[in-house]
Amino acid sequence: MSSASLEEFREEVHVWIEQTLPAELRVGLRKDLPKESRRRWISALAERGWIVPDWPVEYGGAGLDRKRAAIVKSELAAFRAPTIRGFGVSMLGPTLLEFGTDEQKREFLPPIARDEVQWCQGYSEPGAGSDLASLQTRAVREGDEYVITGQKIWTSYAHVADWIFCLVRTDPDAPKHDGITFILFPMKQPGVTVSPLKLIDGGADFSQVFFDGARAQAKHVVGPVGGGWTVAKRLLQHERTTDGSSEEGGITGAMKESLVDLVKREVGMEDGALADPTIRQRLAAQEMEKRALGLTMARAMAEARAGQATRDIGSLGKYRWASMVKNEQDIAMLALGTQGLGWSAPGFDERELERTKAWLTTRADSIWGGTNEVQLNVIAKRVLQIPE
Amino acid sequence: MSSASLEEFREEVHVWIEQTLPAELRVGLRKDLPKESRRRWISALAERGWIVPDWPVEYGGAGLDRKRAAIVKSELAAFRAPTIRGFGVSMLGPTLLEFGTDEQKREFLPPIARDEVQWCQGYSEPGAGSDLASLQTRAVREGDEYVITGQKIWTSYAHVADWIFCLVRTDPDAPKHDGITFILFPMKQPGVTVSPLKLIDGGADFSQVFFDGARAQAKHVVGPVGGGWTVAKRLLQHERTTDGSSEEGGITGAMKESLVDLVKREVGMEDGALADPTIRQRLAAQEMEKRALGLTMARAMAEARAGQATRDIGSLGKYRWASMVKNEQDIAMLALGTQGLGWSAPGFDERELERTKAWLTTRADSIWGGTNEVQLNVIAKRVLQIPE
Amino acid sequence: MALTLTEDQLILRDMARSFFDEKSPVERMRTLRDSRDTTGFSHELWKEMGKLGWIGIPFPEAVGGAELGYGELGVVLSECGRVLAPEPFVSTVLLGGNAVLLGGNEPLQKELLPDVCRGERLLSLAFHEHGRFAPHAVETGATRDGDGFRIRGEKRFVLDGHVADQIVTVARTAGGSGDRAGLTLFVVDADAAGLSVQRTELVDGRNAARVTFDDVTVDATRVLGEIDRGADVLDAVFDRATIGLCAEMVGTFEEAFERTLAYLKTREQFGVKIGTFQALRHRAAHMFGGLEFARSVVRDAQSAIDDGRGDVAECASAAKARCSEVANQIGAEAIQMHGGIGMTDEEEIGLFFKRLKAAELTLGDAIYHRNRFAGLRGY
C-alpha cells in the first residue's frame, strides 16, 4: 500500500467528517451535547462502520487495516467528534473477535457497532479486588442455562447496561484460576439487582450488582468453560490500551482551569514568580513529571515500533500516571487552602468545587486498574525479573 | 534510701571530681587529650570503681545501686570528664555479669574495670550481616581448646584489641540459631590476621579479621556451648542502650560548625530569611525532626518509668535517627554545592571537608546496628504485631 | 515538660473515651452530615460537655472555667478527634474563647465566658479572607464612628459562624493588607444590624460561614486587646488554637491508623492477609512513626503553654507543620491500604480522610509553619 493512497484516504475521511459533523458537536467529550444531533451523527458514523473501523464489515465495522483505522480515529479526534468508547466497543468487541464463536460474533458485534446495546463489566467482587481470581460468584449449569448467584462491585454504568460480561466460578473444586468462566447475560431480568455505590467524592458512577438466580444461556459462554481467566486477562489488556489515552481525556484535562492558572491566581505573583516559592517548586516538579511521563510513554511506543529491545513500561506508566494525577490535585488543594474544603455552593465557586471533587475522585487512580502495589509488584517480577 | 542521702552522695561525687579532674581534661570526648594526664585520671577513676560504678566491688566496680551509679555518670558527664566506653565496659562486662561463670568474671572483669584490656567484637561476617545467625566461622573442639577458622568483618578496633568476644559455629548440623557459641580468645596469637577495611569516607576504623587455626580455651565459652545466640542477643541490647546516647556524642554533635550556621553562611540571608526558601524549608524540617526525635525518645522513657503501657519505640528511634543524621549531611551538601565535593585540601577548608566526610560516613547509619529495613520489619512484627 | 499523661489526665482520657464511644460514635457525625442538620452538631451534647467541665478547661475559675491546662484540653480534644465529633471546640473555645480570654477586659470576660463554659454561648472568630492561611492579610476595614467603629468587609471560613452568638472579628484600623500592625479585634453580636451570615457546607461535614459586614457598628467597649495592636492577641490565639487543633488531629491519626492496621490484619488477597506484604508492613511502620512523632511534639507544645515557656510560637509551628505532614501521610495511606472499599462513602475511613485534609489546611499548612518556624529561629 503506497503512502499516497493513505493520504488520499485521509483526505476522504476528512471531507466526509467535515460535511457530516454538525459544528455544535465539535467540542470533544462532553455530556451536554444536543441529543438528537448527536444521535444522527452516531448513526451516520455507524453506517460507515467507523465506530469500529477495524472490525470486519459483516460485524458492523469498516474492515479497514490498522493504518487506515488509525487514520479514521485520528481524524475524528482532530475534529473533536463525539464517538463511542463504551465497554462494548473497547473491551468486549475485541475479545469476542478473538475468542467468540461465529454465532456469538453475529449476535453481539453488530449491535455494539451501531451503539444499540450497552454493556457493563462484572469482574471485581468485595473479596476479590487486586486478587481478582479469588472471585466467588457461582454459576451452576441447569439444562441449557447457567444459574448465577453472587455479587459484583465497581460495576460502571450497571444501571444503564443492557448486558453484562461477567466472570463466574463454574467449578469451585478446580484450582483458583481454572474454575472461572467468562459469560454474557442480560441485566434486565429477575435475579439481577443493581445498587448504586456512593463514593467519597459524592458521585455514584459505580454500582454493586447482586445476582440471585440470574440466568445466562450456556451458548453465551465465551471461550471454554473453566477457561475464562485467559479471556478475562486478554480483555484487561484492551482496557489498558484504552487507559493509555485517558491522560488527555481524563479528569485533569477536563478541568475548567489549568493547575498553573489556578495556582497563579490563588497564590499570587511577586516579581514574576509565584509568591510562595515552595509551591512554585512543587508546581514545576509536577509540570516536569507530567511531561516526562508523556515522553516516556511516547519513547516506549517508538522503541517498540523500532523493534528496539526495551523493558515493558506499561506498569510503570500506570503507577506514575496515578501518582501524577493525584499530585496535581494535592497541589491544587494547597493553593486553595480552606477554599478547597467546600462541599457545595454557596461559599465556593465552580472552579473550587471541581478541584475538591477531583482531589477526592483521583484517590482512586492508584487503586483501580491495578493498585500501585500491584504495578510495583509487576515491575519487580516481570520487568526487572527479580526472582520471588 | 532517702533522697537526702542521694543528694549527699551527689555532693561527694561532685567534690571528688572537682578535686581530681585536671582542667585540661574537662572538654568531653576528644582524641587529642594529654596522654599522661588522662592516664592518671582514668587510674584514679578506676581506683574508686567509678569506671563501672554499678559493678560489684570484687570485680572492680563500686557496687553502687542504680540511682547512685546514675549520679556518678551524670556528674562525670557534667564535668565533660573523659571516661571509658569501650566494648569491655559497655557490652562484654554486663554480659559476663549475667552469663559468665565466677571464674570468667574474676578473670576478665577487673582488667576491664581498670581499662587494662581492650576488647573487640567478632559478630558480622561477609555473608552474615542483617542475618547474623547465618554466620559460618567454625570452632572445632580439640582437647581443652577450640580451633577457629573463618572470617569476621566490621570489627572495630581490631588492630588494637587484646581479646575478642566472638560468635562461632560449633555445631554445623544444628538448626541455624542452635549451633552458635559465644567464646573469648586473645587476638595476639598466630592464626589471627587483622586487615583494615577502607571505607568510602577514606577512614579505616573497621577491620576484617581472619582466623586460620586460631585457638580459644574451652573454659572461655560464655553460656552453654550451642547457646551463644541468647548471649549474643542480650549483648546487643547493651549495644542499643549505648547507642541511644550517641545522638549528642555522635558525628553531628562533633561538627566544627552547626548546620544552621553553615547554611546561613553558604546560602546567605535576605531580609532576615535564608536566601534560598527551599533550603530554608528543608532546614526547618530537619531542626523539627531532630527535636521531635529527642522528644519522642524522652517521652518513651518517661512513659516506661511511669509504667504507662506504650509501644516499644526503640526500632523507630534507630530508624528515624539514621534518617535524620543522613538528612543533616544531605542538606549541608546542598548548601555547600561544589564546595562540598572536595576530598582534601587545598581548595577546601576544614569545615567543608568535615561535611564531605560526614556525608559519606553517615551513609552507614542506616546500615550498622540493624539496617533501616530490619528496624521497619521489627516495628511491623513486634511493635504493631502484624502477623507475617 | 509533661510528655506523659498524669494520673488525672489518664482518668480524664478514659472518661472522655467512654463518653464519646457511647454518645458520639462516628456514625453520629455521618447522620448529622447526611440529614443536613441545621446546626451541624449537637447543642445537647455540647451542654453535657459543659456540665462535665470540659469546655471550661482552659478558662479561669473566676469565669466558670476549670482552670486546667492544655494537657487536659488536649486529652479531650484527642478523644473528639478520634470519633470526629463536630462540636464547636475549635470555634468557641480555641478561637473565639481564647480571643476573649487573652484580649478581653474583665467586664467582657465576665459577660461572655461563663456562658461559654456552660456550653450555652457559642463564639467564633472571623479572620479568613483568603483560601490560604495568612493571618494578617486582612482588608476588612473598621473606621471610627462616634464612640465606636463601623466594620465593612467580608470573611470566609468563619467556623460555626452560622450559630455563633458573638463573632470576634479581625478588622483593619490602620495599615495595609499583610501588615501585622493596624489590626483590631471586635466582639460583634450575631444579631448586629448589617451583619449577614451564610452557612457553607464543608467536605468534612463541619460548618463554616461566609460573614458579610455591611457597615456593622460596634462600640469601642467591644474591642479586644488594643486598637491597632490586635495582632498581639491574635497571634497568641492562633498559637493556642493551633496546638489545640493538633491535639484533635492526633486523636484522628490514632483512630485512622488503628483502623487501617486492623484492616491489614484482616483483609485477605492472594490467599493471605495483606498485612503479610512487606511493602505494606514497612509503610505501616512509617505511619506509626508519623503518629508517635506527632504525639510527642503536640504534648511538648501543650506543656509549653501550661508551663508558661517562651517558645510557644515555635512549638505551635513545629506541631502544626508535623501534624499537617502526618495528616497527609496517614490520610493517603489509610485510603490506599483500604483499597476500593476506602473509596466508598459507606466505609468510615473516608470520613477520617476528609477531616484530616480539612485540619491540615486549617490554621496553616506545613509550608506556612515551616517558614514561620524558620523565621522564629532566626533564618
Next chain:
Amino acid sequence: MALTLTEDQLILRDMARSFFDEKSPVERMRTLRDSRDTTGFSHELWKEMGKLGWIGIPFPEAVGGAELGYGELGVVLSECGRVLAPEPFVSTVLLGGNAVLLGGNEPLQKELLPDVCRGERLLSLAFHEHGRFAPHAVETGATRDGDGFRIRGEKRFVLDGHVADQIVTVARTAGGSGDRAGLTLFVVDADAAGLSVQRTELVDGRNAARVTFDDVTVDATRVLGEIDRGADVLDAVFDRATIGLCAEMVGTFEEAFERTLAYLKTREQFGVKIGTFQALRHRAAHMFGGLEFARSVVRDAQSAIDDGRGDVAECASAAKARCSEVANQIGAEAIQMHGGIGMTDEEEIGLFFKRLKAAELTLGDAIYHRNRFAGLRGY
C-alpha cells in the same frame, strides 16, 4: 523528536561500549585516583577518542568536527558515565569547547577547535566563585587596559583547569555580582603571566582547580561573544553542557542500577535472596522509574538542541532537575541495598555513589533547575 536511538546511534553505542569495556573498566578510574596521577585521566585514551571522532561530534566539519548532534554525543557520554571514565568531556567539549563554538569568531574557532577535536588541546571554563551554582554571581573583574583587559579575581571548581591549555574565563566588565548583564568571556592561555592554577582533589576522583587571576592581561581579540553580553553565550553553553552532563549521568544511573539489581538477585540473607523482599522489590521498581524517566527527558533535551527547538533552556532544566533527583535516589538506594559492603572502598558501587553526588551538584541542583524552569514557564 528523537526519543529512540537511530541505527547509526545504536552502532555508535555498541562501539563505545566495547571501547570503554576494554580500555576503561571502572578499575582504571580507581587506579588513577589511588595513584594520584598528576593528570587524573589518560591523555592517550583521550587522543584515541579524538581519532574515533567522538570529541568532535558537536563541532562543525570546518574545524575538524564530525558535525553530528547531541543525540550522538549523548550516546558516547552515557558510555563514559557507565564506566566513570574521567576524560575531560565536560571541561573541554561541553564547557570550554561550547564557549568557543558559540561565542568565538572564525579565527578563534580555527585556532582552537581543530586541536580540541583531535584531543590535543584541552579547554576549561572558569566561572564558579561560590559553592552553589549561580552562573551570574561573578565578582572577578576585567578592566580595560590599552587594547585589552586586565583580569583580577579567583575562580573555584575549574574542571580540569590543571591541564587546560586555555581557560575560558567569565569576568565582570560592568554591573554587580548577580547581574546577568556586564559579563564578558575571555580566552586566557594557561601560561599567561599572573595566572596561577592550583589543582584540587575531588570526592569523585575527578579534578578541578582553583585559578587565581592576578592582573592577567588578555587581548581584546580573545573575547568570546560581545563585551558585557557574555551571558548570552554563557547561558547557551550551560544549557548544552547541562544536557551533556545529564547524558553522562544516565549512563551512570544505568550501571549503578544494574549492579544493584544484580546484587538483589544474588545476595542472600535469612536463607533467601534479598531481592525476594517486597519492600526492596518496590524500591527497585522506583529506581527503574527514576532511570526510565531520566532517560526520556534527556533524550528529549538532546533533540531540542539537535532540532533547533526553542525550548532548549526549559528542556535543560527539566533534564537536570530530574537527573539530580534520580542521582540522589539511585545513589542512596545503591549504597543502602548493598548494605555494609557498599560502605567499603573496595566495592565499586561507592565510586558510582560519589560520582552521582558530584554530578548532582555540578551545573545546578534540582532546586536551582526547578526554579529556573518555573521562571521560563512564566511563574
